[in-house]
Amino acid sequence: MAFLVTTQEEMAALGWSELDIILITGDAYVDHPSFGTAVIGRVLEANGFKVGVIAQPDLSNDDDLKRLGRPRLFFGISSGNMDSMVNHYTAQRKMRNNDAYSPDGEIGKRPNRATIIYTNHVKRLFKDVTVVLGGIEASLRRVAHYDFWQDKVRASVLADSKADIIVYGMGERANVEIAQALDAGKSASELQDIRGTVVFASSDDDGSKGVMLPSNVESIDKLNFHKGTQLFWQHHLTEVLYQINGGRLLKHNPPAETLIPAELESVYALPFEREPHPSYEGKTIPAFEQIKSSITSHRGCYGGCNFCTIAAHQGRRISSRSKASILEEATKLAKQHRGKKLTITDVGGPTANMYGSRCKLDWPESCKRRSCLYPAICPNLEYDQQLHLDLLREIEQIPGVGNVFVASGLRHDMAVASSAYIQALATKYAGGRLKLAPEHSETEVLKKMGKPSIDTYMSFSNSFFHCCKKAGLKRQIIPYLIVGHPGANLNSAIAMRKWLIKNRIRVEQVQEFTPTPMTISTSMYYTGLDFETGKPIHVPKPAEVRKQKEIIMWHKKR
Numbered sequence: 001m002a003f004l005v006t007t008q009e010e011m012a013a014l015g016w017s018e019l020d021i022i023l024i025t026g027d028a029y030v031d032h033p034s035f036g037t038a039v040i041g042r043v044l045e046a047n048g049f050k051v052g053v054i055a056q057p058d059l060s061n062d063d064d065l066k067r068l069g070r071p072r073l074f075f076g077i078s079s080g081n082m083d084s085m086v087n088h089y090t091a092q093r094k095m096r097n098n099d100a101y102s103p104d105g106e107i108g109k110r111p112n113r114a115t116i117i118y119t120n121h122v123k124r125l126f127k128d129v130t131v132v133l134g135g136i137e138a139s140l141r142r143v144a145h146y147d148f149w150q151d152k153v154r155a156s157v158l159a160d161s162k163a164d165i166i167v168y169g170m171g172e173r174a175n176v177e178i179a180q181a182l183d184a185g186k187s188a189s190e191l192q193d194i195r196g197t198v199v200f201a202s203s204d205d206d207g208s209k210g211v212m213l214p215s216n217v218e219s220i221d222k223l224n225f226h227k228g229t230q231l232f233w234q235h236h237l238t239e240v241l242y243q244i245n246g247g248r249l250l251k252h253n254p255p256a257e258t259l260i261p262a263e264l265e266s267v268y269a270l271p272f273e274r275e276p277h278p279s280y281e282g283k284t285i286p287a288f289e290q291i292k293s294s295i296t297s298h299r300g301c302y303g304g305c306n307f308c309t310i311a312a313h314q315g316r317r318i319s320s321r322s323k324a325s326i327l328e329e330a331t332k333l334a335k336q337h338r339g340k341k342l343t344i345t346d347v348g349g350p351t352a353n354m355y356g357s358r359c360k361l362d363w364p365e366s367c368k369r370r371s372c373l374y375p376a377i378c379p380n381l382e383y384d385q386q387l388h389l390d391l392l393r394e395i396e397q398i399p400g401v402g403n404v405f406v407a408s409g410l411r412h413d414m415a416v417a418s419s420a421y422i423q424a425l426a427t428k429y430a431g432g433r434l435k436l437a438p439e440h441s442e443t444e445v446l447k448k449m450g451k452p453s454i455d456t457y458m459s460f461s462n463s464f465f466h467c468c469k470k471a472g473l474k475r476q477i478i479p480y481l482i483v484g485h486p487g488a489n490l491n492s493a494i495a496m497r498k499w500l501i502k503n504r505i506r507v508e509q510v511q512e513f514t515p516t517p518m519t520i521s522t523s524m525y526y527t528g529l530d531f532e533t534g535k536p537i538h539v540p541k542p543a544e545v546r547k548q549k550e551i552i553m554w555h556k557k558r
Contacts (some may be wrong), residue, residue, distance in 0.1 A: 003277055004041045007053045007066060021179060022071040024118050025135075027101040027287075028089075028280060029055035029078030031273040034291045036081055036135055036171070042270040044074035045170045049073070049179055056109045057107030062125060070126050073182045076175065077163070078120065079114035081287070083516065085149045088112060091512035092542055093149060100290070101277075105282035106299035108230070113321050115141075119161040130188045132178060139168035139313045142198045142233065143243050143252060144216035145279045145517040146225065152524075153225065154539065155216040158198055159246035164193040166198040169313060170299065172267060183298040196256030201242065201249040210240035210251075222527040228523065229523040237364040258317040263327040264299065274336070292375070294346035295329055297321055299392065299486045301350035302359075302381075303411060305439075306370025306408070306450040306531065307485065307521035308515065310350050316372070317363070320356050323391055327370070333387040334400030341402030347392060348408030348532030353415055373413060383414060385421035394428055412436055412460035413452045420423040421461060426467035426475060434464070437480040440488070440531040441499040447535070448487035454499070479505060480482060483552065484513040485544030487537045493548035505557045511538065512545050522546065 005011050011019070021044055025037040033039055041051045052071075060065040080087070081100055087110070089098060098105040111117040115137045122131060139158040158166050164242065165188060166173040174196040181191055192202055201207065213231055214224040228243075235241060241252035258269070274292070276285050298320040301310045326347070334342045349355070360380045361367050372378045396403050406429045415421055425434060438457040440446050444454065461477055468475045483493060500507065515522040520531045530537045540548065550556075 003029070003046065003273055004038075005068070006054070006277065007103070008069075011068070016050055018050075019052045019068055019071050020044075020073045021076060021505065022054060022056060022068050023076045023078070024054045024065070024083075024122070025057060025078050025080050026084055026114040026118075028103055028109075028285050029053050029277040030288045031275060032292070033268050033270075033272055033287060034081075034294070035288075037078060040076065040134065040171055040175055041266060042272060043267060044179055046266075046270055047176050047179070048232070051099075055119070055515055057121075059111060059121060061256040062121075065121055065125055070129060070437050071118065072130050073179055074164075074188075075126070075386065076134055077115060077118045077138075078133070079137035079494060080135060081111065083137040083140065084110055084112055084114040085147075085199045086310045086514065086516060088208040089149060090281050091514040091545070092340055093120065098286070101285065101470060103116045103280050103285060103289045105284075105286045108550040113137075115157055116161040119163050119329065119420055123162060131155060131161075131183065132165045132167055132175070133161065133163045134171050134175070135165040136309070136313055138166050140309055140517040141519075142166050142168050143241070143250065144219045144228070144245060146515065146522055147517065148515040148525075150520070153216060153219045155245040156198065158200070158250060159216070159248060160244045160370035164199075165191060166195060168198060169196050169255055169315060170259070171196065171256075172199070172259065172263075175262040178219065184366050193253060195253050198250055198252045201251040204253065205249065207242035207249055207251075207310075210242050211235045213241055215244035216246070226523060226527045226531075229520065229531070232518075233370060233520065234368070245534060248481050251520055255315060258300065258315060258319050258395075261319060264319050265321050268296065268325065268329060269319065271404055272487065288417050291346070293334070293344055294348075295326055295344060295395075297326055297352070297355045297451075298349040298350055301354065302372035304349060304369075304374055304450055306448065306524075307482070307516075307519055309519055311370070312518045314350065317359075318354050318357055318446070323394065327394060330389055330395045331399060334398055339400075339401060342400055342402060343403045343405070344395060347388075347395060347404060348406055350409060351411050352406045353385055353388050353421070354383070355391065357383035371450055372410060376389060376454060377413065385418035387417060389418075389421050389424050392424070396491070403431075405429055407431075407435070410434075412424070412435060412438075415458040416456060416463065422460065422463045423467045426464045427471045427473060431476065433476045433478050434472075435478045436460070436479060440481065442488075442492045445485060445488045445492050448489070448530070449482070449485060451522070458503075478509060480511065481552065482511045482513050483548040484540045485528070486513075486521060486539050488540060488548065489538050490544065490551070491553040496554050497554050500552060501554055507553065510549050510552060512549060
């Protein structure tokens with residue numbers, strides 16, 4: 001096994017004079033399946049392409065971007081595992097002081113709006129080269145969107161960057177299809193119908209065969225932006241969308257088909273080194289340290305929370321790996337641990353206890369719900385918490401494995417269906433602190449978030465602590481809470497403070513709502529209109545958000 005090439009010397013050692021595809025990323029290069037660049041690179045490599053990586057290029061020196069030469073097929077450009085603006089700035093628009101995806105957490109290793117900036121440099125240095133955008137920044141900025149940091153509606157990143165194609169979502173299928181088409185002699189402009197892509201429409205396509213969204217200019221009008229967001233969420237899964245951006249017609253194809261379990265398993269079986277590139281020797285990549293002993297059991301989340309980007313990026317459909325595939329990965333991890341007992345820090349996905357669940361219907365064609373869980377769990381959803389529990393128990397039995405924990409998100413409204421699952425979490429798999437996300441205590445705010453009633457959180461908590469007491473264990477539940485969400489005000493903050501005091505909950509951290517591109521909550525923030533009814537709602541300003549935060553931190557000295 002070896003890392004993907006990063007230098008001319010590494011290319012020469014393989015006898016290569018040029019690469020087919022060069023991936024540029026705003027993250028450090030970590031060859032691990034939790035890092036998007038590594039995944040796409042390994043998938044393309046498995047399909048016979050020569051792939052190189054330029055990680056966090058030094059933009060003050062053209063030689064850094066030119067070090068691997070010109071790719072035969074395309075440059076694939078990504079800001080990394082995070083939107084560069086979210087990576088750099090807090091909800092109060094203040095600069096962060098660390099970057100978990102950079103060596104030793106150093107901030108400033110990628111530029112603001114990295115996708116656009118990298119593309120501009122590449123297009124300047126390599127005339128007429130094909131550029132394919134990917135990753136979460138491009139994915140969530142693929143149509144006209146509200147940008148919180150500039151407080152304005154921006155055009156699609158495709159129009160702003162002058163790239164050729166956006167691959168949105170997880171990207172394996174679309175990237176391989178693009179590479180194969182270009183390899184067969186097609187031009188980027190001919191690739192009009194690949195699922196999971198956004199392109200400039202061909203000259204003979206007037207958009208009449210799809211759904212037309214308000215143009216990026218029209219979207220500046222808040223009522224049009226509200227209507228456009230509704231149209232997007234009603235139609236993007238099954239129909240072609242069009243939008244005028246920068247005077248050109250964009251074509252938004254439906255999402256790529258979700259990888260079936262066997263395909264997903266083949267991705268995680270690829271020859272990842274599971275380490276940062278050797279060039280970072282002596283330095284740590286904080287994000288890698290957090291996930292290096294974790295296992296992804298599935299992809300997707302059908303929770304449909306209005307503030308969450310997962311539905312627009314990773315998708316709602318759950319694809320779960322087989323138990324055999326996961327046990328094989330855990331066995332490899334244990335053997336690599338050199339005789340010490342391995343602690344597996346997480347076995348999950350966006351929501352751990354969605355493992356193995358599925359919809360009985362032919363979703364999405366047969367169902368227009370945005371969430372399988374809100375306002376109540378859909379009767380067509382098949383889920384069994386025992387599947388996740390059995391998986392955890394079998395991983396524990398692998399020689400060399402010590403503790404197994406669940407650290408990724410849990411839906412308490414699903415977990416309350418299984419007392420055995422709650423008991424196992426309380427006594428074995430949650431560790432000392434279980435993190436849950438009620439997000440708020442007040443019904444009207446939870447409705448705006450698309451989250452269940454606080455009653456389900458309390459039901460889960462009561463069962464969890466009952467199991468802890470019975471086992472003679474001391475455990476904590478750490479609730480994730482959000483202040484400043486559209487529809488929240490000082491009265492709701494005061495009510496949440498009372499709820500916290502009543503239940504003797506002391507929160508150490510509270511998340512301030514950040515309007516990230518393409519979410520329903522961001523539409524409400526920008527327009528001041530309730531997404532469902534179109535009626536005006538309260539949108540807290542930054543000073544009020546700080547006040548809400550101060551109110552619910554009731555145990556802190558003012």
